[in-house]
Amino acid sequence: MVLTSNSSAKPAHHQKRRPSGGNNDEHYSNEEWKPGLAARVAAVKILSAVLDKKTSLDGMLDAENGNPAYRALSLPDRALVRAIVNSALRHLPRIEAALAMLLDGPLPQGARSLHHVLVVGAAQMLYLDVPDHSAVDLAVEQAHRDPRNKRFVKLVNAILRRLGREKDSVVQAIGEVPVLPDWFYGRLAKIYGKDAANRMAEAQLVPSVIDVTVKSNPDLWAEKLNGTVMPNGSVRLDAFEGSVSALEGFNDGEWWVQDFSASMPVRLMGDLTGKRVADLCAAPGGKTAQLILAGADVTALDQSGNRLKRLRENLNRLKLEAETVEVNMLKFQPEELFDAVLLDAPCSSTGTLRKHPDVCWTKDKQDIAKLAGLQEQMLRHAVTLVKSGGTIVFSNCSLDPSEGERMVAQVLASDPSLERVPTLASDFPGLEIAINADGDLRTTPDMFGGVDGFYAAVLRKR
Template structure:
């Protein structure tokens, strides 16, 4: 017998009020913006607790599963939240800790990250306080691990909203870097310079372009300035790089001012056979080609070689590319000039990559320094007598720069350091060490927007 619902006259299931076998309640839609906050919290956890690179998780095709379903606006919000949270993490942590009578339980890491994400919006972004608070409480209630702390979340965040200015003033002198790294910086650069480096990473990164020619002309066209390196730095540009004049024609490429220095140290390369041994994404390769070199660009990763070739094609610059481990290149395949911009800890790039200091530690720096030295010791065997090699990286730790070169010169008596002359680099004289090596830090050129930390040295084979 089929029963019918009197109000509709439609057949009525005799299991009314119950879910049939296999049936699930439809999922209630989340509040607008909540998915973005959940994604930001999960990604922050991956960075801080599991030391996962932020760039990979924000990849538009292969990123974090919580990030990929978001629309472009929410993706932009997630990036902004994470950048702010990671840049200011020690200060945010201090503010939250100061509001707790007792530390959060060991198992409450997800709650801590939820609070950091909300606080970053309230303290450093243009997100209305009520929105950040409401969504954080909703997020806490929706997570079984954090549900019992929802009232605490509400209380802490409302207090942050009320006392924002005083709270920020109270932590203003706290360096936004991990203690272990600040100690290393102070030991090398002294306290004043170390604090300046820490402060520099709080500034938004600039957009720098290396142009094929006429830097002054392109600076005028694009609304920028020419730096001492010859780099064109754009002023307050926030749009899509691909829409700028000159992109499609391949007359310039994006490259931090400091990253443009190592290739410039060779000078004229006409008639020279040149190797760029860690070549992707290709900015330095392009510089070497423009300097007149017959360039072989070496990269181990297939995907990075593809990116390298794509960039060179846009720039219409010829170079031989090889997808190979540089350690397998034999001494019979020798070069007049070699650039080894080696993989490193990237501690000089925290303006652009604030996750670096939370995904790396002292052990990582030591491991990467050992790899760099191994690569460098092989690279010098590929250098012809009379040839020059430039060794560089974007670390600001001497164990990944000066100390490696010192050991190399002791063990290879046919090599000598070619000192860089400060007078050849007006405006960057302070970046030349007493021995004649390049050592930029993010605190340099501060009035013009700063630059990445870089090390570079020239060695010649006798």
């Protein structure tokens, strides 16, 4: 998609006026606005919220409850904002390295707004199909309109124009800079090795693909949807653009969107025919649907009423049924124990950077440690919900062993009622690379042409 900086789309009340909404609109003058300026202002606001306030990007880009400056824009300008912010976050260390090459010294203290204006301008010039002159002109205009940055107008103009002139040499010079924050890249390198860390970092730059799980006959649906059957039975859509809901079979409930890796935990559970199974953190319901199709009698739990409502809507479209319970799983005490439980636990989501590039900028080591503690508590409670001989599958989309391998090992070492059930690579042809030495599932973003990083372990209660 070619993104033009002078989009004819206008926010509410016409684009030449200052857009309504936003926490910092008071910084900008009320003079007439150039076409495209409101989108850049929104991009800077959102980038600032992610980097400085650790705010989730998904929430700010929500069409109904997102950032007011974003919601004031037309649909084409919203798409432009998403492209700018996503590109800025994916390439941020390289963009900052490029700007550092062109600056005589660091930016003045307290110039974070100026930093974000320069990053937004550079992201368009380096990584999007926006004409350099338009990106520069609108960055200069934005600086001019903001009293915090007005004295830096000449600097913004000089730096971005120089970036345009020297783009080829700059791109070459920054090509080896890891595209992840230092804390996260260093953690990956220590855990997986530098080469693997580099592969994972580069993998998050590749546009995210769409995988779907089908009720039956993956080969048929791969043909109908112009897709490819993956080794695990998922169907990957090839070169897809447009609305997923417009594709054949969606309204009929024949398939649902689910990442390759996210579909694996249920596939590890074996024969579930006639078994009572609890999905302990069930929304939005992809794994619940898999459990039902595998023949299980499913109870789906979630502590959020809104998320549980979404799960029910998804199951209705798929023409599937499950008992649903709105409850914090840590407080759940069933009248009868289950044959199996699936705990897809909340985590740092560091395996989902292809879809959510803000994660490594809004999370840190302390978040990982805190979440690992919660996951251990949840796993220990999950064990109490199954019968003797029952199965517990623990999973999440974190790349960090603190939230996966190490946490599970700690629980196994301290609970004699539990044993690991190793997954055999021979049972999953084509997926051998994703089965670790202990027989747990471990995917990383550089596998299988791009997937979420995921961990899953199968345990049995003695």
